[in-house]
Amino acid sequence: MKGYTNWTAHGEGTSFNPTTSQEEDSFVMSDDMHDLIYDAFGGNNIDENIIDEPNEQAKAFFKLIDDAQHELYPGCKQFSKLKFIIRLFHLKVIGKWSNKSFTMLLELLKEVFPDLTQSLPTSFYEVRKIIGELGLSYAKIDACPNDCMLYWKEHENDTLCRVCNTPRYVETETNSSSEDDLSLKRKKVSAKEMRGPRSIEIWKMGAVNYLEALKLQEKLTSDRKTHKIKDTLLSLQHPPTFTLGKRRTVHNVLVSEAELKAMGAELHYTERGGDVTFHGPHQAVLYPIISLRDIRIGARKYVENLESTMIELASLYGVKARAGHTGETGVWVGHRKIGAIGVRISSGITSHGLAFNIDPDLNYFKHIVPCGIADKEVTSLQKEVGKVLPSEQVIHEQLISSFVKVFGYTDVTWRDKTSDDKE
Structure with missing residues (x-):
């Protein structure tokens, strides 16, 4: 991907190939939720014990299969329960919604459309658990502003770059909540995070x-x-x-x-x-x-x-x-x-x-x-x-x-x- 730095010296495999946003859109809109679930649990090499034994992994597997087959509401042919949850989460990511606003949206949907009460999770945290089980979760990783290193694994708690000695954090100014009030507050933030292109x-x-x-x-x-x-x-x-x-x-x-x-x-x-x-x-x-x-x-x-x-x-x-x-x-x-x-x-x-x-x-x-x-x-x-x-x-x-x-x-x-x- 244009503008992407491959961090081979910090634990990232050379075969890593980030998808483009176009590929992500196509993926989320795919009708084949079953392939997604099987890939999350090992693909063609899925452990037969998941099928045979009533353990926690098996319960998660069958719950996802059921959600992929379950209509979002009676008569809905376009969205299964799982597909709708993934689509909502996708919108949250690209729209940069807060966790709180995402939970509020779930509550509103269930209030306005009672048929969705049994289909939708009650909060963002329940959705995040489902996303994690599918292998779609993510974590933000801080990086040196000069691209020297990642603050990851054994360097997770470092506050200075070990190569160029640049601080990990900077103080930034944030606006007040008022539209026209330009008064500023100081806030400590990461100098750089691994993010997509601006x-x-x-x-x-x-x-x-x-x-x-x-x-x-x-x-x-x-x-x-x-x-x-x-x-x-x-x-x-x-x-x-x-x-x-x-x-x-x-x-x-x-x-x-x-x-x-x-x-x-x-x-x-x-x-x-x-x-x-x-x-x-x-x-x-x-x-x-x-x-x-x-x-x-x-x-x-x-x-x-x-x-x-x-x-x-x-x-x-x-x-x-x-x-x-x-x-x-x-x-x-x-x-x-x-x-x-x-x-x-x-x-x-x-x-x-x-x-x-x-x-x-x-x-x-x-x-x-x-x-x-x-x-x-x-x-x-x-x-x-x-x-x-x-x-x-x-x-x-x-x-x-x-x-x-x-x-x-x-x-x-x-x-x-x-x-x-x-x-």
Whole structure:
């Protein structure tokens, strides 16, 4: 599997071949539960004593066989009791449901559908026992962040890597339970666990009206909260648009709304953080719709990663950019601002994002106090480099690549929404 490290030096066999998610889906949907059960108890070499003797192993074997033959409810031909339990557990894993929420779902199903009372287990722990008997259980194993070793077997209780001396645990920031409260709590977590690839879908959208992009973000945020979609990154540009954050700092807009309309620009009020800013042609905008809980970072680290994304892009052109000092937001080249950040985090899901100036008309910024910071200039990549740049499409893709690298995504899919719109 792409991105998988084979840990042959730490007890893992060289013949290990992890299945892809597509194979897992096909496996769970298979109708032949009997083969699964026989494989769990030894396959073609199954111990005859299981059949002949009334021991605990035999009881477990015959219980699974019975569940595989038992209709989920009278007349149900699509699901046996066992197949339905496996399907539910599969959804729990890919949806990252908590054990408590899984138990609550079981209770709700039994309450709403009384015919399921005798078919379904009462809790996650009963389901886990069934899954374990089938050989489908799993354990999380910590790993050195530099891939030196696994904290496994005789190293299970180690706290430092024996090769590079890197700590096993790090302190991370977690958000409060309130949607708009970005206060942070410190939590000690493993620096790295053996997990599958981190996936994201990139939408290349071209020029998009601001309100259309706002509605799309709201829909995608809702879909991400309910696990209907994976992490998604919108890459686009806007027509000339001024936006205000939820603090509504209208005093930092230096002309009237009528004057803005006269120059062909719109003004919109948003629920993101930050102050007033400008979006327009020749500016690269990224709106990440991602789960911070899944990638295990807090709000502050998220913003720092957005800063690093733009700093890395600037460095590709020999421009030395930096994160803002105290009282400064965004990314700067000296005392000139080249990139803005304004985010919203709701239930751990992000929206809004960053805007990087490739070669916008900087005169628009004269009509506002950008990000509420007076007496500071705004600059662009073109202005700092002073020579012909590659096409904007190339720069957009470089910004996306920087984002993917900084956030550690290893499984990336692309959707060209500009061609979708033309169709």
